[in-house]
Amino acid sequence: MALGGALSALARLFAPLSLLSFGGVSTVIPEIHRQTVELQRWITDRQFADFYAIAQAAPGPNFLLTTLIGFHAAGLAGALVATGAMCGPSSALVYLVARVWGRFRLSPWRAAVQAGLAPVTVGLAAASALVVIRAADHGVAALAVTGVTAVVAYATRLSPLWVFAAAAALGLTGVLSP
């Protein structure tokens, strides 16, 4: 794929998803996986899982998954185009609405739209979790790491970085490799 073609493909993929990402990027992660792994075959399931892990473990917002996919597809230019496409359309919308927000923030339909979208986006976040588990976990030992991390992250205030460090150390021993 020529660079220009790759960049425009990245922009065409992520710019529409930007406007669908109600509640954040986890709403569209199943779609990112469907497009980049299943349909376009830019990356493998394993790379998707690895990129998701890097985005979670690195400082910064977790939509950086798109930056990593962009870098893989077209280098630094791809990283910038993917990031810009993921943030640009939604940011433009927020910029425009912020100026008139005071007018309709108290309207009852605004509250109903927000309350109605919430369970849809949480259901999609659950679908994201399943997509990531399927991509990441090969074998019972890896599934166990996922389960323990989920419980620790849900039930304690421990920084996820400690869990990531422990999981990395465990992985280094080779017991999680397929």
Added chain:
Amino acid sequence: MHVSRDVDGNPSPSPGLVDLFWAFLTVSCSAFGGALPWAQRMIVRNRGWMRPDEFTDVLALCQFLPGPNVVNVAVTVGERFRGLPGAVAALLGLLVLPVSVVSAFAALYGRFGHTEALRGIFAGVAAAAAGVAVAMMAELARPLVRRHPVTAAPVMLVAFIAVGLMRWPVLWVLLALSPISIALAWRSRA
């Protein structure tokens, strides 16, 4: 940064472009696993640019509209104080470091990602990251199910099955399910 006065004579902050850039740069460095609490701490407590209730209001807007929430916060706060240049400055501050760091990671991954040691490490971290995704989802689901057990839980389940199991496109599921869910929320509003 000069301090002007609002209608009540209280000092009203007016951060400049450089202030906005640096504030969100700092937020991006500390934002492991969820940047919103850090943005709130920076804007409300450290810099005193907004009162807690003002920030809550910004958050309502940013969670209402699509887009990564913390990106939306940067745009809104930047716009509030400095218009379009402010929004751009805050956004660049938020993005420049994480995008650089992650691009460096991506380059290293491309070169060394296939080595046995890194394959092992990634097997662990990817499994743990999937666990964090489950925990985040559970944290979001708990208050919804508790408050609206009859309406929210079935909608969540349908969205999960349609996209997670059936692997239908997110666009169609959003278009089909959102109007129903919004109508349910409208009917049950207090």
